[in-house]
Amino acid sequence: MTLFTVALQGVLPNADVVLMNNAFGTFFIAVFYMMLWDILVDGIHKKKPARIVKAVLCGFLPVLGTIPLFFVAGLSANQNIPFPVIKALITAAMLVPNILTIEGGVAMAALGVGFYIFRKHRIVQIILLLILSAVVYLTGDHIQWMMCFAAVPLALYNGKRGKGMKNFFYLFYPLHIGVLYIVSTLCFG
Template sequence: MFKKGLTGFQIKLIALFLMIFDHVHYFFSFTNKIPLWFTWTGRVVAPIFIFMTVEGFIHTRSRVKYMGRLYMGSLIMVLGNQWISRWFPRGDDAALMTNIFATLFLITVYLTIIEYLKKGIKERRIMSVVLGILGLVLPVAIGILMMMNLHVPGMIHAIFLLPTPMFVEGGPVFIALGILFYLTRDKKRLQLILYALVSIALMPWQNFSLQGIFYDNFQWMMIGALPFLALYNGQRGKGMKYLFYVFYPLHIYVLYVLSTFFA
């Protein structure tokens, strides 16, 4: 049955299009020929994919397979980043670090733990509640230990292989955003209000000036995703399950390799 608004597929296509602008600026900003508004438009991309990942987690037939695809995507990016950087080194030694899959995977891990915790509370199983709370704290604790032992041989590989809030793209803010989308999934108005408040809270209040909000710290511009979230009609839309899994690394590596000819 057709519903007004945008399907998940349509919203993803919009995000993919805007992501190209964002990454063109990311990889070619050193040329001073890419306008800053390219990356302004890109601020809406990560929140949209976080939102759609939560939707996917809720509606997927197999959460294990869903989480497995995200983790495999993360591993492929880790290996791809290393190999592409080695084969096509940039003259300015810029590192290839992009990997949103790790963030999305970690969000699904937290959502799984939250569901386990909620079930334990509902059934009044103290041990389940304790394990659930420990599960929420564990990724943070592991991340802190990693930060304290960066000098240990092989630790950098562990950081990439075991996603933690401190080391994934977007950090704790993006993880919290995924949890927010999940907890408010049945309360659309509250969801949009809280999302707007989070976006506003990210404004550089200590340096509140045109320079500060438009050039120094413009992550608050993710509020631009608000209309797309509001227009989501709850329908999946067309298939193409693996479009994002293929397009994301492919366009990043194409842009990165092209940038090596200018650096």
């Protein structure tokens, strides 16, 4: 997704639109922490301290993934390094999902993990969603708070697997972001 957005902005630049949507990074980080949750719980239940330590230490990896960004930020202050080099390094650093650059921030990854932890407790999932929506609204974001309306399909979910349209959505997500960017650029750029 990062390469797609960089290429699209290179072909059709628009200084008024920053295209950095990448829910895949958020999903990656959330699933990573879900795996660590399972390792942690297993270590606690089986009384295996090594598994507990492994889960806790691995939890720092998405935080350590921010180091390349700080490195590039430091390099950007050096006027001897050409801007195209800085831009290429930023793009490379953005290829590694990390806790600072994921779409929706830490809160969205935490919501995904919360949904996983409470996957057998739908009411708790809905409460988590509503609490996060309220916090988002109170912090001044007057669009993202509307995620609270996802409580309706969440409450109506019957627990059965859907049609299996995974591949469709892997294509739809980047394509719809690209189409919206192109329309925005051609109509308002």
